[in-house]
Amino acid sequence: MRQVRSGDLFGRGPAVTSATTRRTEPRTATADRVVASVCPFCAVGCGQKVFVKDEKVVGIEGDPDSPISRGRLCPKGASSEQLVNNPLRQKKIRYRAPYATEWADLDRDTAIDMIADRFVSSRRNGWQDVDDHGRPLRRTMGIASLGGATLDNEENYLIKKLFTAAGAIQIENQARI
Numbered sequence: 053m054r055q056v057r058s059g060d061l062f063g064r065g066p067a068v069t070s071a072t073t074r075r076t077e078p079r080t081a082t083a084d085r086v087v088a089s090v091c092p093f094c095a096v097g098c099g100q101k102v103f104v105k106d107e108k109v110v111g112i113e114g115d116p117d118s119p120i121s122r123g124r125l126c127p128k129g130a131s132s133e134q135l136v137n138n139p140l141r142q143k144k145i146r147y148r149a150p151y152a153t154e155w156a157d158l159d160r161d162t163a164i165d166m167i168a169d170r171f172v173s174s175r176r177n178g179w180q181d182v183d184d185h186g187r188p189l190r191r192t193m194g195i196a197s198l199g200g201a202t203l204d205n206e207e208n209y210l211i212k213k214l215f216t217a218a219g220a221i222q223i224e225n226q227a228r229i
């Protein structure tokens with residue numbers, strides 16, 4: 053009867069919605085503003101619309117204006133709101149010393165100094181100047197780089213430049229593995 057009275061003859065509209073459904077509205081409908089962005093997860097670069105309310109990200113959807121993805125996001129891209137809002141997100145630098153059983157917090161400058169010290173000493177310890185026949189190698193086997201798919205072009209460019217200048221030859225990216 054509802055279908056006939058409301059004109060929703062196929063039962064796909066108001067005839068089959070409950071009061072709860074009618075009261076429910078998506079988080080995106082109440083956002084203060086929408087920011088165009090690009091999914092950071094992989095090299096496809098799908099367009100995203102980021103919905104912001106009270107200066108917090110409340111939802112992320114595919115951007116129909118993107119010529120790359122035309123409004124679509126894969127499950128990883130569709131859940132990227134969790135990159136910002138997940139309560140398990142790590143916001144501090146964590147360090148577990150050799151033989152330690154617990155993790156500890158490190159401040160940023162200390163962590164950067166520790167990484168730089170290890171980088172320099174590993175490079176030096178793994179340095180190969182010449183091969184067994186005296187032919188020049190001028191490389192190090194002590195350091196390598198393995199990038200992740202969320203690195204962008206500029207970051208990959210700088211990483212490649214830094215590691216090649218330091219003499220590393222093992223420079224890879226997760227996207228090629």
Ligand code: SF4
Nearest residue numbers: 091093094098126129
């Ligand atoms: S939505 Fe999926 S396919 Fe698109 S950029 Fe993000 S991770 Fe890659």
